[in-house]
Each structure stands twice: as structure tokens, then as C-alpha cells.
Amino acid sequence: MDNQQQNIESQEQNQIDFQKVFECLKKHKKLYIKVLPIVFVVACIIMISLPNKYTCEVLLAPELSTRRSTASISALAQQVGLKMGSGTLGNTEALYPTLYPDLINSSDFKVSLFNVPVHKKDSARIMTYYDYLKNEQKSPWWSLAINSVGSFFSSLISEEEDASVDDERPLDPFQLTKAQTNIVKSLEKSIVCEVDEKTLEISITVTDQDPLICATMADSVQARLQDFIAEYRTKKAKVDLVFNQNLYAEAKERYHKARLEYAAYADANQDMVWATDRIKLMDLENEMQLQYESYRTITQQLRAAEAKVQEDTPSFTTLQSATVPVKKSGPKRTKIVLVMVFLAFIGTSVWILYKEDQLKPLLGLS
Secondary structure (H helix, E strand, C coil): CHHHHHHHHHHHHHCCCHHHHHHHHHHCHHHHHHHHHHHHHHHHHHHHHCCCEEEEEEEEEEECCHHHHHHHHHHHHHHCCCCCCHHHHCCCCCCCHHHHHHHHHCHHHHHCCCCCEECCCCCCCCEEHHHHHHHCCCCCHHHHHHHHHHHHHHHHHCCHHHHHHHHHCCCCCCCCCHHHHHHHHHHHHHEEEEECCCCCCEEEEEEECCHHHHHHHHHHHHHHHHHHHHHHHCHHHHHHHHHHHHHHHHHHHHHHHHHHHHHHHHHHCCCCCCHHHHHHHHHHHHHHHHHHHHHHHHHHHHHHHHHHHHHHCCEEEEEECCCCCCCCCECCHHHHHHHHHHHHHHHHHHHHHHHCCCHHHHHCCC
């Protein structure tokens, strides 16, 4: 009997009295009047300090040949433990579309973007992309304050002369300066490449503070990626083409020389009496014919090498080209301010309930 009465009393104590909770919150309404406007003003100041950002997206679809498609299927089959013919697997490309994001994230590719000429939407002044990232980026006031304090302490530790010399050093992808390294790291967030593993659709997204530069860099990244892939896949074919071009030039020169020698000897010995003259003319004619056959064969090889370069050159279908964005992609100032005010309301309410000893019953604690 006593146990039942104790359980009933404990249940009554654990029940939430919403009216009492509301009265406690209402009693401290002046605190809400103080806190919420302050949080709202601070949130607005923070949001105004954040620069606008624009996003441009480019969509590509690589056109894979039958040989390349078979190679990709073989590679996938090998991953799940299936074995296919060695001849098929031997054609597997080392640079598959799923590796394109790693290529764009590489330092070499990002450094190659530094010299791209750009200009802001509200200005006609041409500058390199590196100069724009280094000198034209807007930052919130607290970032400038933090950077100033960090620069002050770093100047006390390191020599100022070494830092200035380091900044003036020419661009070298093998040995980047500290400023160049920071810019390369910042590009990891502003330039993003994603590949759909099912459809192999390539998405290149560029985010920047200026809409025109955003679209310009999206188009530049697309073009440089295509050029890199084309150079990679046609590298061996181009080497063979240059080799055949040299053979073609040499064969053409030998054939032209043999033809001139034959014509000159035939003109000088039109009335041939001696057999040695006729034999000499026959030898020159055979040599000319031999050089002609060599010249014709190498010409066919040259045409085949040119066709091979064209065959290995990859093609991409542009599903969505780069366009200058009209609307900013961020920051979502209104939503962020409302979230901050809501969190301030929740935090203030929790503090009031804790002060009024109503938090434990609300959480179901004895």
C-alpha cells in the first residue's frame, strides 16, 4: 500500500505542468525582450559582413568508344572478382572518368588556372586569376582581424625579408610559396568536380564572389580538363605520328633525288650506244621505282597515324554549358538570422527553466 502511494506521488512529480512552465517563461519576458533583439542585430551584422557567392555548374558526358566501354566493363568485372580475357583487360585506360575529380584536385591542375585572364562584372580591368584571388577577395571583418593578429605574431617569429622574397618568387608548381599554397587550398572548396558512377556524367561546379569570373572559370576548367584528357589519350598516337612524318619527309626527299638523277642521266644519254649506259639507266630507274614504293608505303602509314590520332581523341557532349549566374547562391542571410534567433530563444528558455528548477521535470528527471 505504501509502495503504491509512493509510485503515485513520484508519477505526479514527474508529470509536466505546462501551465507552470509557461508562467515561468512569461515571468521572464523582459529577458526575451533584451536577448532576442540583441541576437537579431548581431546576426544581421554578421550576415551583412559575409560576401555574396555565386555558383556556376557545367555538365559533361564523355563519349566512350566500344573498345573503351568494353575496357570499363572489364575493369568493373575485375573489381567484383570476375575474370575476362587478358586482351580486353589490356585495353583498360589508366585515366577513367571516375578519376577526373582527383585530377582537378591536384596541385598541378589548380596551378595551371593561375594564369587564366579574368575581369570582374563591374570592371573592365583584366587580371590573372591568381591576382584576383590574392588581391580582390572580400572577407568579413573578423577574418581581417584574425589575419592581422596572425601576421603580427608570425612576423615576430620569422624574418620579414624572407617573407617578402618568398612572395616575389616566380610561380613554380614544384615549390609553391605560402601564399600560393593557401590559394591552392582555397580552390578545393570553390572548384568541385563530381562524376556519376552509373551514367559517367561529369559535373564541374565553380563558386566565386563575382558571377562573371565564376562562369569564366567554369568554362576554363571544362576546357582544360578536356585538353588534358585529349593530350593523355593521344600522347602515344602523336609520338607515332611525328615519327611517321619524319619518315615521310625522308622518303619523299629520297624519291625526289632518285627521280632527278634518272631524268638527268636519261636526258644526257638519249642516243645510247654502249650497254653500260643502258645498264646504268636501268639501275637508276629501278632505284627510282624502289624509292617510290617506299614513299608510297610510308605515305599510307602516315595517313593511318593521322587517323589513329583522330580515333583516340576523346569527345565530350556538353549537357549544360557555363552561364553567368543571375542569383547568388549564398549566404542565405534570412534563414541563418531566423535560425540564430530561434536558437537564442531556445537557449534563453532552457536557462529560465533551469533557474526556476523546471528543467528536470521537463526532462523527466527526479
